[in-house]
Amino acid sequence: MHGGAVHTSGPVLYWMHRAFRSRDNWALLHAAQQARYLGVPLAVAFCLAPTFLDATLRQYDFFLNGLEETARSLAEANIPLILRSGDPAEEMVRLCTELTPALVATDFDPLRVKRQWLRTVTGHVRCPVHEVDSRNIVPAWIASDRREFMAKTFRPRIHRHLQDFLTVVPPLQPHPHAWPTLPGSLDFPALRARLRVDRSVQPVSWPRSGEAAAWDTLDTFLRERLAGYGQRNDPNQSVCSNLSPFLHFGMISSHAIVLEIGRRGLHGEVVDSFIEELVVRRELADNFCLHTPDYDQISGFPEWAQRTLARHRHDPRPYVYDDAQFDRAQTHDPLWNAAQHQLVASGKMAGYMRMYWAKKILEWSEDPAEALRIAIWLNDRYALDGRETNGYSGIAWSIGGVHDRGWTERPIFGTIRSMSEAGCRRKFDVNRYIHTWTPGQPSLFPASRTL
Missing domain, CATH: 1.10.579.10 (DNA Cyclobutane Dipyrimidine Photolyase, subunit A, domain 3)
Structure with missing residues (x-):
């Protein structure tokens, strides 16, 4: 959480850059709660970086296809998605200057470039900025305040807090305060036209993109492949979850996956192994990058x-x-x-x-x-x-x-x-x-x- 005076007459913005979903998104829910409390409109802002860390057309295509689906879900909840293109930090500062928001909520991400974006925004906007960890079940700053050197030292820290944070995520409700005049926004064709990426690495067609596809993939895995997960070190066996692209782009959360496993009453050694990979190992990776610039x-x-x-x-x-x-x-x-x-x-x-x-x-x-x-x-x-x-x-x-x-x-x-x-x-x-x-x-x- 970063300081600044609250402009109670301004809207609330959720700056989305890691958790690209409308469902089970703690940062979005926090922004919606604050906007309802203040009685002001709510919008989600996303700025497309035309180039980003060697990403090619393959990754951008998968991501943007999913974001279009999320935009439709947000619209159904009376929450517009404001699309911009350029340097994300500069564009967010510009958008905040234009809208004078009461508050900005945003995603936690330990990558260097994302930490720099956040420093730039918090250094130039006048309102509070709330950083919400919607990627990890146990927020990274609660799991550990230092770099953990092995899973065996990190695992007890996660399990100590896991049940406290495995609460049911409330559904996103339609927002009661509409925008009188929507701010300027690019459309998706214009956004795609601004990409400056390597197009020789073409999209792949085996995964559909988006939140619905993520949940379908989870359902198929739990029904058809989880029982064989113990054979995951044999690359000839189709037993893995295929969820990694959806988890990477935040189209589904590990929080929701663990709750769904519990809802279906699944347990046993293979379930424990999957949760170890999904929760302990993934959250250990965030710990590594957060404490190792x-x-x-x-x-x-x-x-x-x-x-x-x-x-x-x-x-x-x-x-x-x-x-x-x-x-x-x-x-x-x-x-x-x-x-x-x-x-x-x-x-x-x-x-x-x-x-x-x-x-x-x-x-x-x-x-x-x-x-x-x-x-x-x-x-x-x-x-x-x-x-x-x-x-x-x-x-x-x-x-x-x-x-x-x-x-x-x-x-x-x-x-x-x-x-x-x-x-x-x-x-x-x-x-x-x-x-x-x-x-x-x-x-x-x-x-x-x-x-």
């Missing part, structure tokens, strides 16, 4: 990992590939190439393979800093859930030992945990995975096989 640099690795990587920095590499070779899956390893093809073709990668994929980038790059850069670039370029705290922490785990411990010392890796093709072969049918994802072969997502 250099989360995408090797300086963000734990000290033991930095030391061991430095000792082995000049170890001979069996292969060294450049950006283009990694990008085009032109390595000597058919398994790694298949994983990269899956990422390029479908916008996602099996979780176990994403670990192998990142660790091999470390093994085949000139140095750890270069490996980290390449892994983040490829992930953010192709993955629907790129530019996410989960991605940064997962890559940092793979390359820099974040949330892990030291293992047996090896060339290049030092005491960072390594992975091998032989280890993969002990866990799943590697040949089947390669066959599935090598171009020209059948795909799990046939409609998205254009590379």
Whole structure:
């Protein structure tokens, strides 16, 4: 919460930039409650950054399709969506100057660029700004006030507060105070026309976008795949939730998912494993990025990992590939190439393979800093859930030992945990995975096989 005098005659704005949904959205509900209390109109404001952290047409298309659905839901609740384009912080300052709001509510996000946006806005607007964590079940600043170094230290903190925050989210009610004159706003075609992104990475068609699609995906997972979730480390098994793009863009919340699991009376080992990934691991990723501003640099690795990587920095590499070779899956390893093809073709990668994929980038790059850069670039370029705290922490785990411990010392890796093709072969049918994802072969997502 940031200070400033309340202009009680002005409207309330909800600056939406992480939780893109009208349902189960604590920040939106807080803004609506404040607007009803003050007796003033409420609007949701969104500013599209024409470029954003290596996002391509693939991610923008998925996101904007979902936002159009959310705009319709907001309109049904008498809440307009104001669309702008440009630098989000500058545009929000400009909009606040125009509307003199009584209050601005906004989403919590620990990424550096988002923290800078918030600092700019709070430094220039005259009204209070309330930051609401609608992404985590336990708000990040309550879960821990410091960086947690392992899941085993963070898990008790989450479970200590979990039931306190797992309250039923009230539905969004129609807002009683209409705008006398709507502020200027772009339409969606105009918004899309202002994109300045790489259009060579095309949208994928396997996931529909939006809040309704997110709930349909959850329903299918709980009915058809959750029972097999224990096999999730086998990338040939279709047992994962497929919820990561929807969670990344805030089209559904982990809060709502956990409540739905409870409502259906689901329990057992696989449910516990899923909730561990959904809640503990995802919220640990937010903790990492919040308390590690250099989360995408090797300086963000734990000290033991930095030391061991430095000792082995000049170890001979069996292969060294450049950006283009990694990008085009032109390595000597058919398994790694298949994983990269899956990422390029479908916008996602099996979780176990994403670990192998990142660790091999470390093994085949000139140095750890270069490996980290390449892994983040490829992930953010192709993955629907790129530019996410989960991605940064997962890559940092793979390359820099974040949330892990030291293992047996090896060339290049030092005491960072390594992975091998032989280890993969002990866990799943590697040949089947390669066959599935090598171009020209059948795909799990046939409609998205254009590379």
